Structures are given as structure tokens and as C-alpha cells.
Amino acid sequence: MTVVADRPPLPRRSLYQQFVRQLLVPLLLAFALATTGTVLIGYHAEQSKGATERRKTVDTFAQSLVKPLWDCDNATAQGIVDALAHLPAVAAARLTERCQEQRLASGTQMLESGDAPRYRTAIVYRDERSRQFDVGELEVQFHPTSIITAALEVLWRYLVLFFALLGVMLAGTLIVFRRTISEPLDRFRAAIRTGIEPDRSGTSPLEQEIRRHNDELGDVMQAYDELMLELTKVIGQLRENEQALMQTVRRDPLTGLGNRLVLEEELERALRRAQRHRKPGCVLLIDLNGFKPINDTHGHAAGDRILQETARRLQAGVRHSDTVVRLGGDEFVVIVENLHGDNTLQALIDKLGEAIAQPQEYAGHILSVGASIGAARFPDDGTTSAALLVHADRAMYARKSRR
């Protein structure tokens, strides 16, 4: 025996949420790969750029030292060296000047070895005749470039860029998703709820939506539309079958009259109408006399013919609004509404009795039956179909016994 565990329903998640969630992982992966690559490239670029900038810094300060050194102005030169040493990238600066043969230093102790970048440049004065004079030498030691520093330098830019792109992408995706998926789906849903029946333009809302979307959604809706049409046909067929079945169940196949089910329904309706409109009616229970001998003598076909003709004559004898049913065997019931006065009822009974009694020809024989008719008035004789039928039945047997 298989036990199917009851799983809790999945929390509802919109298509957009699912789309974004599934997109996020590859996006983060792509970002991580791109960032790693960029950081490595950035580090090398930073190193190269750093070397260029360091060289430029050294050259610039060496240039600014030319004049003070030429003027043997060590105070100014010391100020420039101090300014150089205060640059964030510079660890130490040392100037050897030739005028007074002094060494001007600033910053930390100059390391003679290690991986800290160190630059040395001669400071040369060029006079108006383009003669060159060595006036000093500048040594600068920079802080070493850290890959973490370089990575962070690059990374925060990429993070900003990534989140900006992510935000734009999510917003853009949301807009595009709404336009291309959510809103069409909403319209499809509305169209489905409206139905597939064509409107005044001859096309259904669903068809109109399908025409607007020559894409996968349109294909799905087209398939849905076709399925619905097929389903409609099937349902129509089922209804027809049901109606046919109901007809078969409610009709007497021999005479085409309604059977007991119809009697029950019609009598209930007639009672309600009579109560509502205060117009009385009656139920006539008709039992054929002399039917059995005909059936026994001339066969069931003759009996059937008598019943069919009797049914026709009863229908012909009442109004269209009146109901004639066959209860079974040789019993018929007639429901008459809007009956005015006893004379009218009696006249109807007489009329129907006479109509039934008219001879009939069958296979060269003249056949005739009589009828015992019991009547029950409503609402005077009863307000339920059962009570009325009982009353009519008694009246009918009373008449039959009086014969």
C-alpha cells in the first residue's frame, strides 16, 4: 500500500522572482570571474602605472630642486625634500647636494635592500649655453605596492559598477518582464475569464490577444484556445447526450407522451402556478376499458396501436398548455390548468371519454375501447401531486365500479 505524504504547498513565487533568482547565480559567478581577472590585470596595470608615476614624481621633484641646488639654497632644498617625503607613496627621500656636500634627508630610514621601489636620479643644471652641471643626486624610496591595496583600489570601483549595473538590469528586467510576460499573461487571464465566445467583432478576446502576440505566449494561448474549443464541443456533445438521455428517461417510448417523472414535475409546477395565480386546475386519471381483450385477442401490436391512438386523441382533446402523460399500461393522466367551473370539467371529461371511445381500424378490424376517468381538482382536492393522484384514482375507480 502506497502512502502519499501530504506535502505543504510551495510558497507562491512570481515568474519574475524565479527569473531573477536563477539569473543571480550565474551573474554573481560572472562578476566573480570578471573581478578576479580585472584585479589581476589591475594589479599589473597599477604596478606599471605606479612605476611611471613614481618616476614622474622623482623627475618632477628633481626638476624643482635644480634651481635651489644651483643657488646652493639648502633651506629650500630641504623643504622640497620634506614635501617629497610627505607624499603618501614616499617612504623616504635623500638628497646629496654638491655645493656644500651635504646630505639632506627626510622620511623614514632609507632601506638599502628590500622590495620597496627605490629611485635615484642625478640633478643636473643646464645653463644658458646648454652646459650641464651635476648639482646633486636625489634618492627616493617608495612604499611597496600591495596586491591587496591594488585589488581594493580596483575592487570598490567594480563593486559600484556591478551594483549599478545590477540595479539597472533588475529594473530593466522588471520592466521588460512586465511588458513581455506579466501583462500579456494578465490579459490572457482576463480574456480566458471573459470566455472564448466571439464578441461583436466576430472574434473572442482570447483570439484578439493571440493575434497581438506572434510569439511563444501566443502559441501557448493558441493551444489553449484550441483545447477550449475542443472542450466546448465535447461539453456540447455531452449536453446533447444528456438531453437525449433525459428525454428517453422522461418519455413513454410507445406513445411519445411524458411518463410518471413528467407527471410529477408538471403537476408540481401546475400546483404552484394555481396557488400563485389562484386559478384552479384538475388532474384526470384515465383508465381504458376493454383494452386487455384487444391485447389478448389481436396481439400486443393492436394494443400498442390503441394506446398510441388514445394518446393522440387525448393530446388533440386538450389545450397545448395542458399536459398528457402515460402512467403505464392503459392508464393516462391529464393535467388541466385554468379550469373554470364544474361544467367545464365535466364537459372535458365527456369530451375526452367520447374521443377515446371512437372506434379504430386495425388490420381490417374495427376496434374500440372505453375509458373510466377520475378527476381531482386542485387545490380543492389536494395540494400535493400524491394527494391529487390518490383522489383522482378513487374517483376513477368509483366511475369504473358504476359501469
Place this chain on the structure above:
Amino acid sequence: MGFQDTRGNMLPPPSGRARGPRALLRRHTVLVLVLALSGLPAAGAPPVLVVQNEAHLQHARALVGAALEIGGMSAVFVDAPKGNERRNLHMISAGHTHIDMMPATPARLRLVRAGRLRMIPVPLDRGLLGYRVNLLLASQRDKLARVRTASDLRGFNMGQNIGWMDVEIYRHAGIPTKEIKDWADGEFALQMEAGLLDLFPLGLEETLTHFLPHFRKTYPQLTVDPHLIVRYPWFRFVWVSPKADADEVHAALRRGFDRLIASGEFLRIWSRYRRPPAADVLRDRVIIDIDNPFYGPGLVPSAWRHLLFRPEVR
């Protein structure tokens, strides 16, 4: 036959010994003398001397050239690079410059005493460098009219450039002196107008011929005091590198100046380039002598002291 130095100045014909140019140049110097050397013959050519050359030193340069020639040395002059006094001092004491003609300063005298510089105390400016006139605002043109002594000057604020030797001289005389940073275009006029300075003394000749017209382009409110000349011992001498390759230059100059002065040629050459102050410039001005705390007139050898300009005996 005469010859030209690298500036095109005519020099007397060469005589005496000549040394190869390479011997005169320090091996470690980065002086690039290719241009100068390329035009000289490789052997028997006159030596190349690096000599100070500035526009106001034409007389000094002519006198040096003449002294070298008469002293027995023929040479080609190459201009020394231009620089301030500290640079000049370094260049000559290090041997990069062979000869310069600068005023005697305490620093130079210290180097001479230390054997790191050689001095030939010939007064190239004839002492006129020590004649100072005052620049002041035209609106205060006569504020020195009643000054007669150095003591009278103590009520005025003088301005001088930072580092000038004159500062110590004036202060030694008790005259309040302020050092300012930029003087070259007459910016001190603004400080005069602000009441921070009263006077800005400069050399007599250079003030009348150059500085005053130059300053008045920017500060027309400046003028020269017509009442006073301050005088102190201040001499422009000839200085020679202490290096061995300048020994012969030094000797030739000593000999040459002796001969030039003795023959009177010194004054004749001087007169071709310079003139004594005009009589009217001196006539109406009171001359106040103050001491130079670093040296006196005795720095000039007595045999050459007669070269000093004395308006009183003119």
C-alpha cells in the same frame, strides 16, 4: 696679432707659456666645453679659462685679460655659468671657474684664509661699490636733507635684500635694517608706502644708470635721495681658483696687475669702460663714512690703494 674670447671681446696678443686645455680642466667636472674646445688646435693652443662674465663686469674682464697678457699668459675665456654668490663661490673654490670678479665678502675672506680661494685685492671698481645712494618715495624726497652723520640715519628704517653683506654693515653702524625677500623690481616701494621702510640704499652708479629707471616702470613713486651718500669699504677684487691648474693663472695675474697699475694702463683701460660719478652728483650730497665690520681700506695693498676713487682729491 690679437685674439678673441668666446664673447668676441678683443684681447691683447698672446705671449708667454701656454698650457694644454685639458690640464686646466678638472677631470671630474661635468662642464661640457665641446663647443669651446672644438674650435681650438690640439697642441700649442692657448688655455681655456672659465671666467665670470656679466654685463656690468666688462671693465673687470678687460682688466683681467690685460693683466693675464702682461703677466705672460695667453688664454681663451669661456664664460662661467651665471649664479648667485654662493654658487659662484662654490664654482671657483671647487675649481670649476678659474677667475671671477666679485666683491670681497666675509665668506670669501674665510675661504682665502682657509686656502680654498685665492684673492688678488685689486680694486676693480676703484671703491665705487661702497658709494651708496638711497631710493625713497618721491613724496618724501627731502626727508634726509638734515642728515649729516651716521647717527642721524638711525631714525630711519633701511631695507636690504636677504643675505646681502650690507645688512651687517648698516646694522654695525646702528642703522635699523630690515631684510626683504624680493627687491629686483622695486617691490620695496609698497613697504615704503606702508610705512615699514624709509630707504633702500643701492650702489651709486648702478642706481642712477639702471635701477632707478627700471624700478620706476612699475613704481613711478620712487626717486633717488639728492642729499646723501653713504660710503664704506667695499671692494670688487679678482678671485682665482685654489686648484693647481690655476697656479699659473694666479701668478700671471699678480704679475700683470702689478705691471698694469705701475704703468698706468689700469686706469686707462678702466676709463674705457667706466667713469667716475659726475661732479654734480657728488657736489650736493653729504658723504657719510661708516665702517665695514668685516674689513677696512687696508685690505687693498698700499701700492694699489691709490686706485681708490676719492672725490675729495679729484
